[in-house]
Amino acid sequence: MTTHPIIRFSNATFSYNGHEALKDITLDIFEGEFVGVIGPNGSGKTTLLKGLLGLIHPTSGSLQIFDCACEELRCHHRARIGYLPQKERTDPNYPITVWEAAMMGRYGAMGLFKRPQKQDHEIVMESLEAVGMADLKDQAFGQLSGGEQQRVLIARALSQRPDILLLDEPTTGIDAATQRRLRDLICKLHQQFHLTIVFVTHDINLISGIVETLVVLKTRLHAKGPPEEVLTKAVLEPVYGDEVIIAKRDQKPYIIVRDTHNHA
């Protein structure tokens, strides 16, 4: 890991729909770092991502990405940030193939008025191969399973050739076995492409074994550190209340939180 912060929050406060969703965040994320962001509902996880995407700006303090103030992010910067949004139901009738969806990742880098070139085709093919979806490239996207759709959207993000990959609850609404396969895929891609990854999830146990750093949000930055330091009763109880139980499984901490999420 290098010592250069690729993302730098300095006392940043973000407002969303009129209230302060994230307060006074100071946080450095380094090139190639794999960061998990956890926290209960409404703790500001999605706001953090929207800030990183340049969709909202801090009301005070600053956020720098690629040594550039987030207010100044230009399209070519954004093209270097891959993003996997929280899964919504895609219209199953939307007329788009796996290939077309993955190719959209190139549009930002290509620029206006340009058509995909040979190089773009190669990158998209490589991305689809990396997520194991190359064989289904001519399938209709809407007819894939939830896990397959997520793979395609990851390939779309990879097609951007990003430096940073932002994942917002990528495993919601997907069965447990597929969740683990997706997690392992993300882990593999982190090493293969030397990506800086910010993985936002409410599922602590899914990522605790793979991330280098865990960030705990509760409107403020509650804790940050390696998983073994963060996943303790002293750190988690003030955030999740007394309903958090820390068990051991395979010598590793296993966190049980009374889940108040209303995931459909």
Add this chain to the structure above:
Amino acid sequence: MLELLSYGFIQRALAASLLIGLVCALIGIFTVLKGVTFIGAGTAHAAFAGVTLAFLIGVSPFLMAVLFGLSTVWVTTFVQEKGKMKPDVPIGVFYTFTMALAILFIGLMKGYRPEVYGYLFGSILSVTSLDLKVIAALSIGILIVLVLFFKEFHFISFDQEMAEASGIPAKRLSFLLLNLISLAVVIALKAVGAMLVFALLVIPAAAAQQWATNMRTMIIYSALIGVGSSWAGVFLSYWLDIPSGATIVLLAATVFLFSVLFSGKRQKARPV
């Protein structure tokens, strides 16, 4: 049949319906996929109000239709951002506001003005050669912009936020798209009428979506359905002496119903 094709008004009607059917079917793809069909309905009624005002004060109806149509998009976008509300609310307000204006302007006119009703119900068989030139110029303009920004429009229709996050100027392109939709409605106004133009925008794309699994087939099916029902409508309305706009829309709606009932797309879904 050949004799029919030698009539100037039939030639103009066919040329106009080719252009209108094609432009509306292609713009309609993004209108339907992006889920902004309401802007089409709003624009149509606003443009009609523009036409009534034009007849009242004696200026070009087409110019006023363009002005009122585009202002629907501008006002809606402004109010939506200013008031932080869903776009269907300002559209609903503007839609009824302009309809009220249209009724007011008609009331202020002296005597019965049949041309006004032509714009309400459409009359493709009465398209003049000047009309046709205007329709052709605007259609070509819209098609050029559509081709230039095609991949971006596709992306923002699939996922606006993802497009913006990955470096596409999504907000500005979305605004451009709404303006194109509005212009497409205006050029189709005289041919099919303010009441029915919405159908020409939405039905071909909606029917095509029942069959298409990728963008290429979506374009082909939507264009075929749009142009096909427009041409068939022109001939049928002439032979049976029935209103042309209504005939075109009824044909397109029949294709839509048939597509919903018989599309094999859903049955083709891969077993998991």
